[in-house]
Amino acid sequence: MAQLWGGRFTKETDKLVYNFNASISFDRKFYKEDIEGSMAHVKMLAATGVLTDDEKKQILEGLESILADVESGKLEITSEYEDIHSFVEANLIRRIGDAGKKLHTGRSRNDQVALDMKLYVRREIVELKELVLKFISVLHGLMKEHIDTVMPGFTHLQKAQPITLAHHFGAYMEMFKRDYGRLCDIYERMNYCPLGSGALAGTTYPLDRDMTADLLRFKGPTLNSMDSVSDRDYVIELLSALSTMMMHLSRFSEEIIIWNSNEYHFVELDDAYSTGSSIMPQKKNPDIAELVRGKTGRVYGALMQILTIMKGIPLAYNKDMQEDKELTFDAIDTVKGCMALFTGMIETMKINKPAMEQSAKNGFTNATDAADYLVNHGVPFRDAHGIVGRLVLYCIEKNISLDDMSLEEYKTISPVFEEDIYEAISLKTCVEKRTTIGAPGHEAMEKVILTNESWLSLELEKGDGHE
Numbered sequence: 001m002a003q004l005w006g007g008r009f010t011k012e013t014d015k016l017v018y019n020f021n022a023s024i025s026f027d028r029k030f031y032k033e034d035i036e037g038s039m040a041h042v043k044m045l046a047a048t049g050v051l052t053d054d055e056k057k058q059i060l061e062g063l064e065s066i067l068a069d070v071e072s073g074k075l076e077i078t079s080e081y082e083d084i085h086s087f088v089e090a091n092l093i094r095r096i097g098d099a100g101k102k103l104h105t106g107r108s109r110n111d112q113v114a115l116d117m118k119l120y121v122r123r124e125i126v127e128l129k130e131l132v133l134k135f136i137s138v139l140h141g142l143m144k145e146h147i148d149t150v151m152p153g154f155t156h157l158q159k160a161q162p163i164t165l166a167h168h169f170g171a172y173m174e175m176f177k178r179d180y181g182r183l184c185d186i187y188e189r190m191n192y193c194p195l196g197s198g199a200l201a202g203t204t205y206p207l208d209r210d211m212t213a214d215l216l217r218f219k220g221p222t223l224n225s226m227d228s229v230s231d232r233d234y235v236i237e238l239l240s241a242l243s244t245m246m247m248h249l250s251r252f253s254e255e256i257i258i259w260n261s262n263e264y265h266f267v268e269l270d271d272a273y274s275t276g277s278s279i280m281p282q283k284k285n286p287d288i289a290e291l292v293r294g295k296t297g298r299v300y301g302a303l304m305q306i307l308t309i310m311k312g313i314p315l316a317y318n319k320d321m322q323e324d325k326e327l328t329f330d331a332i333d334t335v336k337g338c339m340a341l342f343t344g345m346i347e348t349m350k351i352n353k354p355a356m357e358q359s360a361k362n363g364f365t366n367a368t369d370a371a372d373y374l375v376n377h378g379v380p381f382r383d384a385h386g387i388v389g390r391l392v393l394y395c396i397e398k399n400i401s402l403d404d405m406s407l408e409e410y411k412t413i414s415p416v417f418e419e420d421i422y423e424a425i426s427l428k429t430c431v432e433k434r435t436t437i438g439a440p441g442h443e444a445m446e447k448v449i450l451t452n453e454s455w456l457s458l459e460l461e462k463g464d465g466h467e
């Protein structure tokens, strides 16, 4: 049991209490951030005269050697320490002696852990953004490729009107652009440095908080030390954004599962992204999409956990907040895995254009357009709706589509119909005539694709312009 406190205690900590309290099993994940934060702190302490240049040099070299040894595997982070902060400090003292004991001057583990968590989450947001952007690029490519691939659009999972696959993918494009935007917003809002807030009330040392904020590439220092050590809003915001993203991935997964079924056969998942059954040799299952749909619950769960953890905490730091880590790490890792796999899955799946087009043809998806035809010939819409309803009933009885009816048949139901009805209700016309921005018509989609293209190249150019 190695801990940083004990001076005022007369008894050893109970072993069970020690284990219950310890966080090393999970906060070891941000050893790099912990060392990076300590380095900035020490540089600032020397610049403000709290430490000598020689002490700074010794501490920095010591921290660098610890980092190198952890990375190479020479130094193992073991559970003999209470947390990652104790691990680093104990090893530093072991390596450089007395100077190491000065590392924690003007700092508390409260502002230290607040910093570590922020640095960790900030770095992960950059990686998440890259994954979302990669996914958006794949979607963009598919939209360009399928601008004329006709399929049925659904409401209530009932065929409604013909659309294109580009239009369908375009809906997800909008969702993920918003997801991406949320990650950018969170990054901006959280990007202030808590280091120097001490336990809760700052310190009496002449700390230069602007300097540490600068060294750690923050926009500036946070403005209230009590808030700084107990703010986990950015975790809540991130988990909320990730929950929304998983909800989008889950909806998309559901569609892929339906489209990949024998009944629809709109798409066929690549063998590399499908799994077999141990008993039924014919099966090729969409397990990846199902798992993404299933894992959504884990991320929602993390959001509920952190909201619940934070709801009763009086200012400032309380140990409850140690519980923020495992759930955040798990949610981030889950989303990263899902994003990467889902991207590969849709990038490699085969799209069955004839099946999509056939499906659009045989579900009366052009019924609205038949009614619009009548309206264009002077029939009030409500009457037109009734006439086309009768046409559909007639077709269902004869098991044919609207396109298969003869002009005589049309005319017995309404004399307004002429030869040009066939052209007016062809799938091509139904899609093409929808040219308002946001609609599936070729012209409208081209404009949207162009807008997306400039958005995408701008974002790709920025790269991780945050750092």
Ligand code: ARG
Pocket (backbone or CB within 6 Å): 023, 027, 083, 109, 110, 113, 317, 319, 321, 322, 323
């Ligand atoms: N392990 C703690 C956490 O994750 C670090 C901060 C400890 N501070 C304290 N006053 N015990 O929150």
